[in-house]
Amino acid sequence: MLSAVEQMSVSPVFVGRGSELAALDSALRRVGNGQPQALLIGGDAGVGKTRLLEEFLCKADAEGTVAMLGHCLEVGAEGLPYAPLATALRRLHRARRSELACAADGLEGHLARVLPEFGETDQEPNDEYSRARLFENLARLFERLSADRPLVLAIEDLHWSDRSTRELLGYLISTLHRARVLIIATYRTDDLHRRHPLRPFLAELERQRTVHRLELDRFGRPEVAAQLAGILGTDTPDPQLVDRILRRSEGNPFFVEELAASCTDGCYAGLSDSLRDILLVRVEALPEETQRVVRIAAEGGSRVEHELLAAVLDDSEDELLDALRTAVGANVLQPDKDGEGYRFRHALAREAVSDDLLPGERTRINRRYAAALEADPTLVRGDERPARLANYWYHAHAPARALPTALDAARAARRRNAFAEQLSLLERAIELWDEVDAEVLATTLRPHDWAETYPPCCCDPGACDPACERLRLVDVLAEALVAARRSGDRERGLSLAKRALKLTDEAENPLRAAWFRMNRARMLGHLNRNGTTEELGHALRLVEGRPPSAVQADVFALAAGQAMLYTPTGDDLARAERAVAIARQVGATGVELHARMTLGSLYAEFGEPERGIAELRAAVEAARGMPVPDLLTRGLNNLASMLANEGRLAEAVTLAREGLAVAGDLGMLRNTGAILAGNLAESLLLLGRVEEAAEVLAGWESDLRTEAFDPFLNRLRGELALRRGDLAAARELLRVCQATTDRRDQPQHLIPTAKLAVDLAGRGGQPLLAREALFAVLDGEIGRRDFRLLPLLARGAAVEADSRGLPAADRERPAVLARIAERLAAQRPVAPLHEGWALLAEAELARAGARDTPAHWAAAVERLRSTGLPYPLVLALHGAGGAAAATGEREAAAELLREAAELAERLGDRWLRGELDRLLHRLGANRGAPEGARAEPSEPEGPAAFHLTPRETDVLRLLTEGRTNRQIAEELFISPKTASVHVSNILAKLEVSGRGEAAALAHRLRLFPPSAPARAAVVGA
Structure with missing residues (x-):
């Protein structure tokens, strides 16, 4: 694509830049080997960034690489989104139309939002997730284009980029892990003032290992x-x-x-030594008529079309061509390679010419551009027209024309999912609002003409004020609020809502006020700030008792959905049912389906899981026919999660995989892919399909789309490390997970994280840390009846049982067991899995109090076996084997422990498998022996089984009592150094990592049984 490379240099010789060109060549070679790369080339204006890129692209093109080049335009910061991507794709469309069409097959409707040449845009709404879908589909396009050979995407003048372009570029760099794509972007370093938006963007990109930065120095x-x-x-x-x-x-x-x-x-x-004078010397040497053409072209933008320039100048065609030929011959202007207009040889020259204009002259020229474009809209491309017209009128200082054109440009930006640029344009309209006469506003602007995301009239149905037919500032604020929320600028959204609420009389317009309160609640929740409950409560009071409306249904649905994630009550269930009924009555189908999904989850929470599953299934099926992708992915995710919680893990795996496929097809992986992958991995882990779970988690290891779900995925990675016996890795993952979790987090994340902490502390011989993790949940605001507590209570009781005899843990144990028993009694399990966990928790409590019997464990084993799940059945079998051994039923114990060992192997739990092997060894039973077979112990039991010397046995006994090395030395009349050596030898022979773990192992295996008869120890997993 040599036509895509701008020939902009005067010098026929490419000077210097050998090392930089070598760096670009090296990056392209890595890309050819399947390692995507990104290079950020910075330098002062005029330092040679374009010439370096030009040389590299020419060479790459000659070697068969597909090269795409686009430029950021100065108007881009004010509303022309994706300009460099559109330019690059348009040039590729002209040069390789069939190749691009093949790569874009099935994606045309999405890609048309960036490049209209792809045809009609898709009919999906511009919602919170539409930008994510656009980004995902563009990434897929680049993956297809680079399937057979490397692809270079080069973007010039990134310092002029719009926010949407920057975010898309960052998304491509962070997600194209396997595509053979080299992304190059140039920018001016001397333009990056302290508050320039490119500075934090570059800093964020540089954190990625595939991103490299080149700084071009001046010549010597x-x-x-x-x-x-x-x-x-x-x-x-x-x-x-x-x-x-x-x-x-x-x-x-x-x-x-x-x-x-x-x-x-x-x-x-x-x-003169001043920059401007140097740049203007060449222009000032031109004839006066040519200078006039050049001055007017400078205000047209980075690139100006020939027909537009002709319309503005209103000269004869011959005179214009003569002036342009002179400017091109003097190397001031250059024909644009798209063949439609002209651009300055260097942006610095255009800036110098523009800065040299008189204030009134600039205003007049912009007015002429605006008038010409309004008279003939075909003078520029359709995708650029709204933003450029708004820009011309704004710089023409004509508020009455600038305001409506800014609104039109905002609507166009929204259609392209460029919400940041939409927000910028709406804020310009807000700025101009007071400068425009009220009569002009009343006659030229109507809310139904442009507002799509915000209901222009939030009055009670049947009581609409005629003033609602006139666009008001509050309407623009509402649209800007939605744009801020969708662009991720929730801080700005909060301030816009606050300003709108000051303009809204709650007594006259309660639904409008409720709408703003509801959106404030959403944004506060996303920011994890206080105030969500208060804002929702205020909105509920405003809509309560009013006639049915979409706003009322939405407020009820949001309130019920928020409660569902924390501690729902019967009132929340009733509110969800009302939301469904009202939404159905007023025809708000999207709100209805969201409310039904919430309602299904609440039915399960309140003891009707089958009813909840049926409701969710029906909502999912209805969502399949809706053009609202987040409805379907939310439904599939929630249904998979609900089935997993009920123990129906095979169904959950199928639905989670379907959800991931749907998210991929709809471009939703950025938003819901991570949580769907987490639910899939969690179900696979519980089923014992460890390698599949590890593969799923590895697929999201280096993905930067998962920020919101990092704690969830890290917790699952920690559980996988725990299974594999890598306690150090599990502790680090737990630490990272806890660093982003607090006591206000959702129970669905908080409780499993606490369970991982309890398991880790128990296996590491740190029962006090396990208690701390348990109490952090029990002392929080978790509902007293929450089935997610059952595994946590069972594991907390198991750690208490395993640490019996440890002095530090024994002192507070009765109170701890009472807390666990009291919370367990409040549960009302209905699903077989939940009943099994409850029975297991009761058995562990009995063991912790030295009063368990085989009957406790048999009840848990029977209930859990009916679920067909290896976990937590393995825990019940483990306990049952220990109980049978304690009563002398050695053969029954061996059979139970062998079954547990097989399940532990299936689950990939190496630590638990080792514990079971030790118990089998103490029973004298080979783990692989036939059923009923028995072998006599071939080695001594107790400490001798670990080849401990008599002195090491004495040291271990004191160590299990919590003695320090100095105390052990005093007791045994040895030096502290000798005691330390003995402790090190003991840790090595027991194959444990610390004193606490050694003491816990000794207690679990009853290496030093008390003088009174007691049952054999049972290890907890």
Whole structure:
């Protein structure tokens, strides 16, 4: 695609930049080997970024690489989204139409939002997830384009980029893990002031290992001499000329060319050292008529179409062509490679010409551009027209025209899912609002003409004020609020809602006020701030007792949905039912389906799981026919989660996989893919399909789309590490997980994280840490009846049972067991899995109090066996085997423990498998022996089984009593150093990592049984 490469340099010789070009070549080679790369090329204006990119793209194109080049436009920061992507794709469309069409097959409706040449846009709404779907489908397009050979996407002038372009670029860099794509972006370093939006963006990108940054330095004397030699056509330029130009240009290659051109024209003196004067010398040497054309072209934008320029100038065609030919011949203007217009040879030259305009002159020129474009909208491309017209009227200082065109441009930006640019344009409209006469507003702006996301009238049905037919500032604030929420700028959204509420009389417009309160609640929740409950409560009071409306149904549904995630009550269940009924009555289908999904989850919470599953299934089926993708993915995710919680894990796996496929097809992986992957991995882990679960988690290991669900995925990775016996890795993952979790988090995340902490502490011989994790939940605001507590209570009781005899843990144990028993008694399990967990918790409580019998464990085993799930059945079998051994039923114990060992193997739990092997060994039973077989112990039991010497046995006994090395030394009349050596030997022989774990193992295996008869110890998993 050589046509895509802009030939913008005067010098025929490419000077210097050898190391930078080598870096680009190296990056392209890595891309060819399947390692996507991104290079950020920075430097001062005129330092040679474009020339370097030009040389590289020419070389890459000659080698068969697909090259795409796009430019950011200065208008982009004010509402022209995705401009460089649109330019790059348009050029690719012209050069490789069939190849692009093949890659875009099935994605055309989404991609048309960036490039209209793809046809009609899809009919999906512009909702919170539409931008994510667009990004996902663009990433898929680049993956297809780079399937057979490397692809280079180059974007120039990133310092002018709009926010949507930056976010898309960041998304592509962070998610194209396997595509052979090289992304290159250039930007001016001297334009990056402290508050420039590109600065934090670059800093964030540099955190990724595939991103590299190149900074171009200015030329030294050898490079300037070589550049001048090429420009002047001589082997040895005059040394004095080299020195003079080096001094004045300060090594900037563009200034070198400008100064060389001046010298060639005989202008050796009189040049000012100021940048603007250097840049204007070439323009001021042009004929007056050509200068006029150049000045008007400068206000047209980074690129100006020939037909538009002709309409603005209103000159004869011959006169215009003569002036343009002169400007092009002087290398001030250059024909745009798209063949439609002109651009300045360098952006610095355009800026200098524009800055040299008089204030009134600039206003007049912009007014002429706006008038010409309004008279003939075909003068520019349709996708650019709204933003450019709004920009011209704004700089023409014509508020009455700038305001409606800003609203039109905002609507166009919304259609392209460019919500940040939509917000910017709406804020411009808000800024202009007071400058426009009220009569003009009343006659030219109507809410139904442009507002799609916010109901223009929130009055009670049947009581609409005629004033609602006139667009008001509060309507624009509402649309801006939605744009802020969708663009992720929730702080701005909160301030917009606050301003709108000041303009809204709650007594006259309660539904409008409720709508703003509801949106404030949503944004506060996303920001994890206090105030969500208060805002929702206020909204509920405003809609209560009013006639049915979509706003009322939405408020009820949101309130019920928020409660569902924490501690729902019967009132919340009733509220969800009302939301469904009202939404159905007023025809708000999307609100109805969201409310039905919430209602299904609440039915399960309140003891009717089958009814809840049926409700959710029906809502999912209805969502399949709706053009609202987040409805279907939410339904599939919630249904998979509910089935997993009920123990129907095979069904949950199928639904989670379907959800991931749907999310991928709809471009929703950025939003819901991570939580669907987490639910899938969790179900696979519980089923014992460990390698599949590990593969799912590994697929999201380096993905940056998962920020909101990092604690969830890290907790699952911690459980996987725990299974594999890597306690250090599990502790680190738990630490990272807990760093982003607090006591206000949702129970569905908080409780499993606490269970992982309890399991880790128990296996590490740290019962006090296990208690701390348990109490952090029990002391919180978790509902007294929450089936998710059952596994946590069971594991907390197991750690208490395992640590019996440890002095530090024994003191508070009665109170701890009472807390667990009291919380367990409050549960009302209805599903077989929940009943099994409750019976297991009761058995562990009995063991912790030294009063368990085989009957306790048999009840748990029977109930859990009916679920067909290896976990927690393995825990019940483990306990049952220990109980049978304690009563002397060695053969029954061996059979139970062998079954448990097989399940532990299936679950991939190496630590538990080792514990079971030790118990089998103490029974004298080979884990692989036939059923009923028995073997006599071949080695001694107790401490001798671990080959501990008598002295090490004495040390271990004192260690289990919590003694320090100094106390052990005093007791045994040895030195503390000798005691330390014995402790180290003991840890090695027991194959444990610390004193606490050694003590816990000794207690679990009853290596030092008390003098009174007691049952054999049972290890907890």
